[in-house]
Amino acid sequence: MIDNVRLNENETAVIIIDQTKLPGAEEYLTLGTAEDLYDAVFELKVRGAPAIGICAGFGIYVLAKTIDTEDYEEFAAQFKKYKDYLNSSRPTAVNLSWALNRMESVVEKNRSLPVAQIKALLGKECRAIQEEDRQMCRAISEYGLSLIKDGDGILTHCNAGPLATSEYGTALGPLFLGKERGMEFHVFADETRPLLQGARLTSYELSRAGIDVTLICDNMASLVMKNGWIQACFVGCDRVAANGDAANKIGTSGVAILAKHYGIPFYVLGPSSTIDLSCKTGDDIVIELRSPDEIKKKFYEKPMAPEAVRCYNPAFDVTDHTLISGIVTEKGICRAPYTESLAAMFAR
Ligand code: MRU
Numbered sequence: 527m528i529d530n531v532r533l534n535e536n537e538t539a540v541i542i543i544d545q546t547k548l549p550g551a552e553e554y555l556t557l558g559t560a561e562d563l564y565d566a567v568f569e570l571k572v573r574g575a576p577a578i579g580i581c582a583g584f585g586i587y588v589l590a591k592t593i594d595t596e597d598y599e600e601f602a603a604q605f606k607k608y609k610d611y612l613n614s615s616r617p618t619a620v621n622l623s624w625a626l627n628r629m630e631s632v633v634e635k636n637r638s639l640p641v642a643q644i645k646a647l648l649g650k651e652c653r654a655i656q657e658e659d660r661q662m663c664r665a666i667s668e669y670g671l672s673l674i675k676d677g678d679g680i681l682t683h684c685n686a687g688p689l690a691t692s693e694y695g696t697a698l699g700p701l702f703l704g705k706e707r708g709m710e711f712h713v714f715a716d717e718t719r720p721l722l723q724g725a726r727l728t729s730y731e732l733s734r735a736g737i738d739v740t741l742i743c744d745n746m747a748s749l750v751m752k753n754g755w756i757q758a759c760f761v762g763c764d765r766v767a768a769n770g771d772a773a774n775k776i777g778t779s780g781v782a783i784l785a786k787h788y789g790i791p792f793y794v795l796g797p798s799s800t801i802d803l804s805c806k807t808g809d810d811i812v813i814e815l816r817s818p819d820e821i822k823k824k825f826y827e828k829p830m831a832p833e834a835v836r837c838y839n840p841a842f843d844v845t846d847h848t849l850i851s852g853i854v855t856e857k858g859i860c861r862a863p864y865t866e867s868l869a870a871m872f873a874r
Contacts, residue, residue, distance in 0.1 A: 528552075528731075530689050531572060531581045531656070537591065537649060540584040542572045545689055549730035557581075560589055560611055567615040567622070570721065574690020575764045575800050576659050579621030582612050583652035586629045590648050593641075601641045605633050617812040618773055618842045619764040620802040625655055660692040662797035662856035667699030669854045670760060670795050674700060676709045678757040681747060681785075683716040684775030685727035686762025686795065696795040696854075697760040698731065705737050713739045714750050718775060720820045720839065744777050751788040759785045761845075763796040763853075770847030770864025771808030772796075776840055782849035791851040798855055801872050808844030816841050 530543050539558035546569065547553045555571060557563045563585040566572050572581045589608045593601050609626045616622060632651045636644050674680065686697035694702050701711050713732055718724035725741055732739040742750060750756055759781055765773045772778075772794045785792040805811055818837030823829045831837070853860040853868070860867035 544571045546571050564615045575619035575621040576691040579625035580656045582622050583625040583655040587648045587652045596641050618814045621799050624799050663691050663694040663699050665856035666696050667694045667703040670700030671703050679712040679755040681714045681756045681759045683761050683778050683781050684718045685723040687731040697762045715741050716744045748784050759792040763794050763800050765811050766801045767805040767807050768803045769807050771844050773811045773842045773844045776843050779843045779845040782845045786849050793852050795854040814841040
């Protein structure tokens with residue numbers, strides 16, 4: 527599996543695989559400053575909800591180590607500045623603020639300890655975040671695999687595999703696990719306009735693992751469903767509200783509407799770190815808006831739209847809970863009514 531996010535040897539920087547260079551090149555970046563870390567998340571060099579949480583956890587640890595003071599108040603104030611800055615890099619995936627809040631609570635809970643010891647505890651915490659994500663992805667993969675059978679056709683959107691998480695991934699996890707157990711699936715990967723996570727990342731991850739994958743343009747999903755080639759849709763998520771509304775890559779809600787039309791089960795797979803019970807419904811989820819150039823110019827040799835044309839480029843949409851057949855988490859599969867099932871599984 528790809529080592530997508532890690533600390534360098536002396537824990538002074540975060541090393542990521544640059545996802546914007548895939549599949550053409552496997553290049554690694556060393557992120558040692560707050561600006562490097564912000565840029566890597568904003569530019570999607572590291573992306574996928576759990577991966578940006580893990581990167582932020584490692585990142586704030588690296589930055590905390592550079593705070594040169596023994597005074598707790600001074601340390602905590604500078605820590606918060608770094609935290610707020612990293613947290614502002616992308617708004618939709620809750621894993622980013624979840625990981626940063628978790629790191630901050632280490633600082634707050636241990637205020638009576640010397641700063642050096644707090645820094646050591648932060649190191650422990652960020653490693654735990656990654657290890658727990660690995661275990662959650664593995665459990666999600668098991669539950670997800672119980673929903674499908676050998677030979678099934680699975681449609682996925684965007685990328686929710688190892689690059690976006692730890693080890694197995696979420697939406698792609700059951701497919702990797704099934705492959706290990708000798709099962710074969712036929713995966714249809716939406717290319718995922720405008721940033722092509724499906725084309726560049728999902729088809730790369732699946733094909734290098736020997737999993738049968740067919741790349742389609744987003745507007746072909748309806749046809750492959752109509753053809754009877756899809757037995758289930760598996761997608762990841764960036765934030766799940768208390769009522770089960772799930773934000774994920776733009777285009778996901780369209781897939782869910784099509785799946786309902788064709789009577790195909792549509793599953794959202796994600797760890798508890800992506801569930802945000804403080805959002806009552808999807809209306810409370812902030813949707814990131816990105817540059818028009820991603821639609822007009824990116825990946826084209828020359829601009830493919832009039833320079834001045836107005837563009838609307840939301841990076842995510844919210845799939846209504848009524849379209850979701852199940853939310854697959856590391857603790858089990860939640861079914862409707864989600865307000866009850868999610869609360870029963872995740873409310874403290
Ligand atoms: O803009 P991206 O590429 O970060 O969007 C990612 C997604 O929408 C993924 O499906 C989601 O983060 C789940 S990753 C397990």
